[in-house]
Amino acid sequence: MRIIVWQKLIIIGFVFFLSSCYDLENETQLGLGDQEYNLAVPLINSKITLGKIAAEATGNTSIRVDGDGRATVFYNGEVIRRSTAAIFPPFPGILPIPILDSVWVQEIFDRAKYSIKRATFDDTKIWFTFTNALPEDLNINLTIPELTKNGIAYRQDFVLKYNNTSSTTLVTEEFSVDGWTLTSVNNAMTFKYQARTKDGTPVKLDGAQMNFDLIKFSYLEGYLGYHIFPVEGSIIDVGLFNKWLSGSFSFEDPKITIRVQNAFGLPVRSRVNKMELTSIAGSSVSLESPFINTGIDFAYPSFSEIGTIKTTDFVFDKSNSNIKEIFNEKTKTIAYDIVALINPDRDTSINGYISDGSFFVVNVAVEVPLNGSVNNVVLTDTLDLNLEDLDDIVSAQFKAITSNDFPAEVKVQAYFLDENGQRLDQLFNDDGIILPPASTLQNDTTIPGSEKTDFLGFDDARFAKIKRSKKLAIIGAINTIDSDTNKSWWIYENYGIGIKLGAIFKYKKN
Amino acid sequence: MRAYLLVSLFLIISIKASTQDISLLNLHGQLPSTYLNPGLKVDKKFNLSLAGVNFLLGTDGPSINQLTSKNSEGKRFIDVKKLDQNLDSYQNIFFNNDIHTIDVSLKIGSTIVMAGHAFRSTANVRYPKGLINIAAQGNAAFIGQTIEVAPFIDINAYNEIYLGVQKSFGNLTIGAKGKLLYGVANVQTDKASIGFGTDDEIYQLSLQTDYELRSSGLLRYNNLDSITVDYAGFSFDNLFYNNQGFAFDIGASYTINEKFTLSASMLDIGKINWDFFPRKYTSKGNFTFEGVDVLDLLVDSTSISIQDTLIDLLKVTEQIENYSTTLSGTYTLGASYLWGENWRFNGLLVYQKTNNSSRNFLSLSAVRKISIFDLGVQYTLTKNNYAGLGIFGRIKLGPISAFASTDNIIGAIKPFDSRSASVRIGATLQI
Numbered sequence: 028m029r030i031i032v033w034q035k036l037i038i039i040g041f042v043f044f045l046s047s048c049y050d051l052e053n054e055t056q057l058g059l060g061d062q063e064y065n066l067a068v069p070l071i072n073s074k075i076t077l078g079k080i081a082a083e084a085t086g087n088t089s090i091r092v093d094g095d096g097r098a099t100v101f102y103n104g105e106v107i108r109r110s111t112a113a114i115f116p117p118f119p120g121i122l123p124i125p126i127l128d129s130v131w132v133q134e135i136f137d138r139a140k141y142s143i144k145r146a147t148f149d150d151t152k153i154w155f156t157f158t159n160a161l162p163e164d165l166n167i168n169l170t171i172p173e174l175t176k177n178g179i180a181y182r183q184d185f186v187l188k189y190n191n192t193s194s195t196t197l198v199t200e201e202f203s204v205d206g207w208t209l210t211s212v213n214n215a216m217t218f219k220y221q222a223r224t225k226d227g228t229p230v231k232l233d234g235a236q237m238n239f240d241l242i243k244f245s246y247l248e249g250y251l252g253y254h255i256f257p258v259e260g261s262i263i264d265v266g267l268f269n270k271w272l273s274g275s276f277s278f279e280d281p282k283i284t285i286r287v288q289n290a291f292g293l294p295v296r297s298r299v300n301k302m303e304l305t306s307i308a309g310s311s312v313s314l315e316s317p318f319i320n321t322g323i324d325f326a327y328p329s330f331s332e333i334g335t336i337k338t339t340d341f342v343f344d345k346s347n348s349n350i351k352e353i354f355n356e357k358t359k360t361i362a363y364d365i366v367a368l369i370n371p372d373r374d375t376s377i378n379g380y381i382s383d384g385s386f387f388v389v390n391v392a393v394e395v396p397l398n399g400s401v402n403n404v405v406l407t408d409t410l411d412l413n414l415e416d417l418d419d420i421v422s423a424q425f426k427a428i429t430s431n432d433f434p435a436e437v438k439v440q441a442y443f444l445d446e447n448g449q450r451l452d453q454l455f456n457d458d459g460i461i462l463p464p465a466s467t468l469q470n471d472t473t474i475p476g477s478e479k480t481d482f483l484g485f486d487d488a489r490f491a492k493i494k495r496s497k498k499l500a501i502i503g504a505i506n507t508i509d510s511d512t513n514k515s516w517w518i519y520e521n522y523g524i525g526i527k528l529g530a531i532f533k534y535k536k537n
Numbered sequence: 538m539r540a541y542l543l544v545s546l547f548l549i550i551s552i553k554a555s556t557q558d559i560s561l562l563n564l565h566g567q568l569p570s571t572y573l574n575p576g577l578k579v580d581k582k583f584n585l586s587l588a589g590v591n592f593l594l595g596t597d598g599p600s601i602n603q604l605t606s607k608n609s610e611g612k613r614f615i616d617v618k619k620l621d622q623n624l625d626s627y628q629n630i631f632f633n634n635d636i637h638t639i640d641v642s643l644k645i646g647s648t649i650v651m652a653g654h655a656f657r658s659t660a661n662v663r664y665p666k667g668l669i670n671i672a673a674q675g676n677a678a679f680i681g682q683t684i685e686v687a688p689f690i691d692i693n694a695y696n697e698i699y700l701g702v703q704k705s706f707g708n709l710t711i712g713a714k715g716k717l718l719y720g721v722a723n724v725q726t727d728k729a730s731i732g733f734g735t736d737d738e739i740y741q742l743s744l745q746t747d748y749e750l751r752s753s754g755l756l757r758y759n760n761l762d763s764i765t766v767d768y769a770g771f772s773f774d775n776l777f778y779n780n781q782g783f784a785f786d787i788g789a790s791y792t793i794n795e796k797f798t799l800s801a802s803m804l805d806i807g808k809i810n811w812d813f814f815p816r817k818y819t820s821k822g823n824f825t826f827e828g829v830d831v832l833d834l835l836v837d838s839t840s841i842s843i844q845d846t847l848i849d850l851l852k853v854t855e856q857i858e859n860y861s862t863t864l865s866g867t868y869t870l871g872a873s874y875l876w877g878e879n880w881r882f883n884g885l886l887v888y889q890k891t892n893n894s895s896r897n898f899l900s901l902s903a904v905r906k907i908s909i910f911d912l913g914v915q916y917t918l919t920k921n922n923y924a925g926l927g928i929f930g931r932i933k934l935g936p937i938s939a940f941a942s943t944d945n946i947i948g949a950i951k952p953f954d955s956r957s958a959s960v961r962i963g964a965t966l967q968i
Contacts, residue, residue, distance in 0.1 A: 056611070056612045056613065057612055057613055057614065058608050058610060058612030058613070058614055059608065059612075059614055060606065060608050060614035060615070060616060060617075061608050061609055062614075062616070062617055062618075062674075064674060064675035065674060065675040065676075065677030065678065066675045066676060066677060067675070067676050067677040067680055067735050067740035068740055068742065068847075069736075069739045069740050069741045069742065069826060069827055069828035070739075070828050070829065071828045071829055071830075071831055072739065072741070072827040072828030072829070072830065073828075073829075073830045073831040073832060075831060075832060079832055080832070083832055426739055426740075428738065428739060526831065527738070527739045527828065528739060528828065529738070529739030529740040529741075529828065530740070531677045531740070534675065536608075
């Protein structure tokens with residue numbers, strides 16, 4: 028009996044012992060504690076030099092560096108491009124060319140506009156229609172003496188078969204005239220035909236015409252007419268002063284370059300009707316230069332240079348215009364009204380040419396060499412901000428290491444704003460972080476700026492406040508050395524601003 | 538009573554349960570004792586052992602509750618307030634789970650032939666002190682330092698089918714088992730060095746890595762944020778097909794007199810060749826995150842995530858390459874003394890060598906026979922753990938017996954407060 032009781036006790040105890048085993052899955056779920064974690068992370072580590080910006084620049088704006096390392100900002104925009112089709116568009120064969128007699132001369136090009144000496148067909152097909160009322164077959168021979176290929180005039184033979192009707196019509200198959208050249212002195216083409224009966228008797232056809240699908244040329248030579256291509260626009264947005272708040276710039280030698288690349292063998296002239304610059308204040312100033320009214324003639328390839336592109340640059344600079352004064356007014360946009368003229372003097376004695384790949388392009392480029400002074404310029408920008416993701420961050424201490432290679436003092440401050448634009452706090456202490464100008468050498472270059480370390484503390488209360496911010500307003504002030512005397516400084520590609528920012532975040536899982 | 542036993546068995550198997558411990562020495566004369574030493578003499582002509590389950594979880598570092606607390610969601614986290622700065626450079630967490638489905642022995646003449654199957658799994662995670670420190674408080678406390686954070690992870694699961702013999706020569710009994718092995722899952726760390734640095738300038742982060750880990754059928758690494766571990770536990774995966782290996786056990790016991798027996802064994806001497814999707818992950822080099830370049834922000838309109846950048850910081854290459862692993866070879870020395878009719882005292886010294894660590898322990902036990910019961914206490918002494926007081930119980934009903942033991946009774950009841958927890962159970966038939 029005693030043994031049985033012991034047995035039962037032991038077994039029951041064993042079961043309870045085993046049942047005490049834990050729910051391992053729940054017990055081993057891992058998470059973050061309710062404690063604070065101190066996480067040190069690097070945030071920003073940049074040395075922003077002009078050279079790096081130049082390497083990354085895409086689109087129409089670029090920074091170019093000369094052999095001495097001096098930087099120039101370029102804006103380049105293509106304002107007009109015209110191909111052969113603009114001068115001599117293909118015309119479709121809606122109406123056939125009638126051949127009213129056995130020798131018939133038909134004007135192909137308008138003599139009032141053109142004087143075409145040679146024209147080589149491209150991608151053009153022709154066919155003929157003949158009508159005969161005689162009750163017998165006819166043999167027809169057709170030639171076009173002005174249309175030749177490899178020295179042989181165009182010639183075709185046809186048979187118009189009688190088909191027991193009162194009038195018989197032959198529509199020939201299509202013939203490609205690609206590569207056939209029309210050589211003419213009066214813009215005309217002569218059609219000659221001989222129609223004979225079976226016994227050799229010549230007859231006049233009751234009807235004849237040449238049909239074509241599309242007339243297009245791969246080469247045209249002669250006087251190709253007077254053409255005018257007006258170009259208006261204001262696509263050039265310099266953008267240099269978009270964020271300007273106050274202060275002034277002085278650039279030594281800004282330029283606007285008009286570049287024409289011309290593959291037409293024809294005179295092209297660019298006439299600038301208007302070049303108007305609008306400042307950030309909204310006032311407009313016109314570019315003044317003797318060349319505005321006279322126009323600018325551009326080079327074109329000669330007959331020995333078919334297939335080459337002639338490039339002509341014309342530069343509006345301080346020597347031939349008022350551009351320096353205009354730019355120092357903080358130009359925002361440049362509006363232009365330019366006309367490109369083909370055969371501008373309507374001189375029909377000028378023998379020119381165009382080929383199927385010909386074109387001309389007009390580019391307008393704004394060029395601002397970074398040589399000048401900056402007098403207490405203040406720039407501002409406002410960025411949208413969303414710090415909701417930082418809910419678990421309790422506080423932060425930032426460590427900023429900055430350096431400045433420019434011959435200018437740079438001051439930066441940033442303000443945290445709520446959705447109504449009300450200031451909640453500021454990023455840097457006092458007036459902001461100040462980067463003193465780099466030391467200069469006798470040749471007006473600088474030596475790399477030394478690093479400066481600042482600590483920025485955001486305790487629990489401050490951090491809670493800035494978490495509510497929706498915008499960050501950044502204000503930067505720049506002032507070059509001796510800007511009060513307008514001393515000019517070149518900016519070199521190796522100049523840059525060094526920004527290193529790390530933070531220790533106090534993190535607590537909410 | 539049978540119902541109680543079945544429930545007990547079910548509970549134990551459902552939590553997965555242990556290896557070579559002194560409770561096997563308590564089972565002298567029965568087939569499970571040959572798990573410890575194939576040279577321990579088996580009584581009777583026919584022996585059958587079913588559903589022997591052994592579960593062991595332990596550490597030579599702090600216990601789970603000595604290291605972690607629970608947060609408001611009930612999840613465990615490494616509690617900075619509990620951090621012991623006197624931690625060793627590395628601590629080990631080890632795990633064993635052996636399921637001996639069936640073992641059988643038959644005495645033929647003077648030779649005993651043994652055969653059986655077991656699913657065996659072992660794991661050892663060797664983690665550095667630095668990893669715990671950073672996980673507990675973040676890296677800000679270690680600015681200007683490089684901290685070793687790489688863990689060694691070794692996991693091995695395989696099926697074992699064995700055939701063995703035991704033969705006595707006077708007072709000396711010698712036994713050996715040859716084992717065919719079929720690997721189910723494996724992770725092996727060949728090299729583990731990751732120096733995590735936080736620079737004192739603006740806290741630039743660096744990883745200096747020389748890490749090499751192999752896996753078959755268990756672990757897939759995509760990046761630090763995407764590591765898949767697929768362990769199914771008891772499984773016959775790859776049986777007779779892949780990941781084949783061979784091992785042997787050999788042991789001997791010597792009966793000095795009818796009361797006193799000495800024994801020694803070498804167990805699990807062998808290896809497995811892993812050829813089922815054997816992946817080798819390697820990371821070697823210096824990887825740094827020094828902060829975001831503002832120019833990249835200006836050029837790239839998409840946002841830059843520092844978190845993603847950090848996750849992608851560690852560069853790991855993957856290649857398929859067959860490899861082999863040696864088993865955790867175990868070496869034992871045992872002694873057993875019968876005092877009077879009802880008392881037996883045992884002593885066991887074990888040394889086990891795993892891939893990246895080793896473990897040894899000394900156990901003593903005293904077992905009292907009371908009617909159909911054998912009841913005993915046992916004490917195990919191992920590194921940093923002096924609280925290994927366990928119990929043993931066996932019931933014999935004619936030829937049938939069942940046993941259960943733990944080498945740390947406190948650990949079995951409160952495993953998260955203890956440095957070890959183990960349970961062993963089994964049932965035998967002797968004719």
